[in-house]
Amino acid sequence: MKTIVISGGTDGMGKALAMEYLGRGDTVVVLGRDAAKGAVFGEAGRATFIQTDLGLIARNREVVERITTTFPVVDALVLCARHFRSTRAETAEGIESTFALEYLSRYLLSHGLADALGRAERPVVVNVSGPGVTKPEIRWHDLSLTRGYDGVTAQMQAGRANDLLGVAFAAEHAASGISTVLLNPGGVSTSFSGEYDAATAAHVEALKRYGKPVEEGIVPIIARIDDPPAEPLSAFVEGRRIAVTGPGFEPAAANRLAEVTRRLLADERRRRGSHG
Numbered sequence: 210m211k212t213i214v215i216s217g218g219t220d221g222m223g224k225a226l227a228m229e230y231l232g233r234g235d236t237v238v239v240l241g242r243d244a245a246k247g248a249v250f251g252e253a254g255r256a257t258f259i260q261t262d263l264g265l266i267a268r269n270r271e272v273v274e275r276i277t278t279t280f281p282v283v284d285a286l287v288l289c290a291r292h293f294r295s296t297r298a299e300t301a302e303g304i305e306s307t308f309a310l311e312y313l314s315r316y317l318l319s320h321g322l323a324d325a326l327g328r329a330e331r332p333v334v335v336n337v338s339g340p341g342v343t344k345p346e347i348r349w350h351d352l353s354l355t356r357g358y359d360g361v362t363a364q365m366q367a368g369r370a371n372d373l374l375g376v377a378f379a380a381e382h383a384a385s386g387i388s389t390v391l392l393n394p395g396g397v398s399t400s401f402s403g404e405y406d407a408a409t410a411a412h413v414e415a416l417k418r419y420g421k422p423v424e425e426g427i428v429p430i431i432a433r434i435d436d437p438p439a440e441p442l443s444a445f446v447e448g449r450r451i452a453v454t455g456p457g458f459e460p461a462a463a464n465r466l467a468e469v470t471r472r473l474l475a476d477e478r479r480r481r482g483s484h485g
């Protein structure tokens with residue numbers, strides 16, 4: 210029996226994956242912000258629901274603490290939480306919301322659970338995102354997109370950051386046998402969590418109409434959880450492998466982002482310390 214942690218497990222593909230593995234008798238830890246949606250897991254097999262706002266660094270740290278205290282071994286971490294915003298917003302910690310939820314949370318959960326993953330027989334991190342996209346450039350001097358924000362740019366930057374997270378994480382944890390998988394499931398009809406302007410809302414409605422059903426969308430994710438690739442880092446568009454070298458996967462950029470992230474997290478810890 211496996212232990213699987215799923216971020217954004219209260220809707221869309223995350224929820225469907227949670228139900229799939231609970232149905233198999235595995236232990237599933239679901240991370241989500243909505244207690245009412247989380248209540249469904251109270252009746253479902255070996256489920257633990259943790260209500261949390263993954264957009265906040267402090268909450269991610271608490272989640273890691275709670276999981277590692279209760280579950281010394283984690284077989285799979287599946288990263289699904291997302292929330293689109295047509296209008297720029299900052300978290301209570303002063304970080305642009307998309308960057309915080311869709312990149313920083315994934316960084317904190319991956320690194321925070323690395324030791325527990327390293328104890329599993331065939332550990333895997335599946336980062337459900339959009340690997341291999343090379344534009345737009347990461348805004349190194351304005352990661353929080355204070356100038357010229359739009360929701361799509363924020364999502365694309367977070368996607369690019371997740372590719373670089375994969376490169377740096379895989380290099381750092383190669384010895385512990387963790388298989389890091391970046392996976393684009395293709396167009397899937399999910400809840401598309403977000404706050405949309407009218408034009409984007411119309412586009413999202415079309416995506417919901419034409420996307421494949423969730424049960425189909427999770428098939429390539431299940432395949433990677435059940436049989437993690439042997440390589441430390443791999444990437445897939447649906448079931449098709451794509452290269453993890455070249456533009457978008459540069460180790461120098463990955464190291465740069467890792468360094469910037471460590472600094473940002475250290476600053477936040479200092480700020481919290483100085484406020485008691």
Ligand SMILES: NC(=O)c1ccc[n+]([C@@H]2O[C@H](COP(=O)([O-])OP(=O)(O)OC[C@H]3O[C@@H](n4cnc5c(N)ncnc54)[C@H](OP(=O)(O)O)[C@@H]3O)[C@@H](O)[C@H]2O)c1
Nearest residue numbers: 217219220221222243262263290291396397399400401402
């Ligand atoms: N659907 C697609 O066509 C598609 C295509 C390519 C890539 N992807 C990627 O696949 C992954 C899963 O997508 P999906 O479409 O299945 O997702 P979804 O239906 O939009 O669900 C997103 C999940 O994230 C949760 N969430 C949002 N904000 C949160 C917060 N602050 N703290 C904790 N949880 C939060 C949501 O909670 P609530 O239940 O409270 O809303 C929900 O459980 C995402 O990374 C997405 O970028 C999706």
